[in-house]
Amino acid sequence: MKHPYSPGRVLCALHFTLTVFLLVRGRPKFLWFRPLSPEKLMDAIAQLGVCFLKLAQVLATRADFFPLEYLDKLKTIHDQVSPMNAEEYEKVFARAFPDPSCFSFFDSAPLASASIGQVHEARLQSGERVAVKLRRQGVDRLVEKDIRLLRGILWLAQPLFSRLTRNSLEAVISEFSDMIRRETDMLSECENLEQFRKRFVKSDVTLPEAYRELTSSDALVMSFIDGVRIDDKEAIGAMGIDGEKLISKLVVFYMEQMLIAGFFHADPHPGNLLVQKGGRLALLDFGMVKRLSNATRIAMIEVVKAANERDFELYILACKRLGVVAADAPDDKMTEFAERIFDIFGDARLSASSMRDIAFTTLASMRDLPFKIPQEVVYVMRVSSLIEGLGTTFVDNFNGVKDVLPVLKSNLTRALGAEAGLFPTIGQELAGLPLTMRRAKTVFNDLAEQNLHVKLSRETLDLLEGRIRNMMRPICQGGLFILAAFLVVGMELPWKNEIAVLLFAVGALRIVIGLK
Known part of the structure; x- marks a missing residue:
């Protein structure tokens, strides 16, 4: 693999980023750069590796960013890469399990291989069948270097984007960076899995059980779960399961995660969702949890x-x-x-x-x-x-x-929190009344002591930011004209006084009109 900052790789990353910019802006070219074709964009993503592959998967959700022919290609991206070679595998395994005697069997051939890790089947000495996810050699360091590369390119390209587009791309990069850093740490994934098992213990969904005592930053050991992929329509039909009801069950489960718990699995692609006998769903891979x-x-x-x-x-x-x-x-x-x-x-x-x-x-x-x-x-x-x-x-x-x-x-x-019925909901609200009264008392005390702080909503801050920017633009432009007027006065030019007066008048007029 190329060095993360090799000229060829940096140029490829720049071309990837400029392609995104040109497609978002609907422009045919920038300087001598033209957007990569959908096929060449896919080749560039494959060449750049883990960070850019994951980022492309996130960007593929934005129908307003990309034309249809690009979206169709981006949505076919699968996080499937070749397994680690024997030398890398042995290094990672030895670091993750200094004492491998905890396993009575460990299959060195992975069941699945992705950009961050690969999954192996194993059996503990106690007899339990487990799945072991091994982190790829050096992937955490590569991710950090790629994040710096992405941020550097975005910083250079800032003047090319509108404010809203720039803010959106910065939000995508920032959220993506936080998520992928956590995804490369198997201990973080173990914590996510344990939180899921606690929060959704009553849900009719199978979740693996983590073996924390065997887990480290390099490896996650969890119970093995069988099932068929949720996109295997033929196998699901053969099991006598109604596909439409299955999807409704999935939607309800995600409604519970997002709208009730505020804690959700952020990567429900077909490989992470299995269907078991009786139509029970099973959820795998908890690296991306939000x-x-x-x-x-x-x-x-x-x-x-x-x-x-x-x-x-x-x-x-x-x-x-x-x-x-x-x-x-x-x-x-x-x-x-x-x-x-x-x-x-x-x-x-x-x-x-x-x-x-x-x-x-x-x-x-x-x-x-x-x-x-x-x-x-x-x-x-x-x-x-x-x-x-x-x-x-x-x-x-x-x-x-x-x-x-x-x-x-x-x-x-x-x-909305009303699943328990009217009277239990009223009871919950009454139980919280003393806390509400204490908060109200605090507000009145702060108001009396002239110490009240007001927190503005996000949309109000955005509105203020836009209005301040619109107000400052003519002031800055006018200020440049006035500065130019003073510079002209100090120069040896014919008609310098007249030019200076004209520049000063234009600058002052620009400021006055802008502030109206």
Whole structure:
């Protein structure tokens, strides 16, 4: 493999990033750079390795970033690479298990091999069948170097992007960097798995059990789980399981994770979801797990509720609270856009290809609308895209509006915390009343002592930032003209006084008009 900072690899990474920029902006070229073709982009991703492969998987969820022919290619990316060679495998195994006597059997041939690690079947001395995930040699160091490379290229390219696009890409890179760092640590994955088992103990989903005493940063040992992949339609049909009900069960489980617990598995691709006898789901690979703040979780519930009621004005307001639409976005245009998208995906008569073609035409016509990606929502969008993709295994024109929204609607009261009924909910609120009163007392005390701090919402901060930027732009431009006027006065030029007066007048006028 090339050195992470070799000229050829850096140039390849730059071409990858500029391709993303050109596609997002809809521009044919920048200087002498033209966007890579879909096929060459895939080759570049394969050549660049783990970080860029994972990043491409995240970017593939943005239908408003890429043309259809690129999205189709990006969605075929699978995190499957050749296994470690014998020398690397032996080094990693020896570091992870200095005393291998804990195993009565360990299969050196991996069951699956991905960019971060590979999974082996083994058996403990006590007889339990286990799966062992070994981290690839040096992958953690490579990830750190690639993150620095990505941030450096993005920093250089900052002037080329609009504010909202730049903020969205920065959010993607930032969230991606945090996630992939955790994903390369097997101890972090072990903690995620243990948290999942505690939080979703009552869910009708099989989760592996971690053996913490045998786990390290280099290896995760967990119970072995059998099942068929969720995208194996033929095998699932042979088991007598209804595929549509299976997807509904998956949607409900993710509703519990995101809207109730605020803690979700962020990588539900077909290899991580198995179906067992009786239609029970099994979930694997807990390297990518995301926590949501309460504010984000509530904003997501508001989005679902408004979408279900087809209240498009409320829907756009909820999207602004969630941060996926800029606070200063025109409500009328955004409402029109939402209504058109819902009409397209709510029409059960349209085929999947027809829905997609019409949706892309609509997205292209609304390309300049101020959408953005807040950091917390990056992996929510990825999960939503993956689940829609799984749904098409069983329903050709499966989508979030027509198929997912009715399932969420029937479970919305649970997300709102009313699953226990009216009186228990009132009881919970009354139990929290003393704490609420103490908080109110604190607010009044701070107000009396002139020590009250006000926390502005994210959308208000975005709006203020935009207005300050719009106000500062003419001031800076006018200031440059006035500075140029003073410089001209000190130069030996004919007509310098007249030129200086003209520059000063233009600068002053620019500031006055800008501040009106």
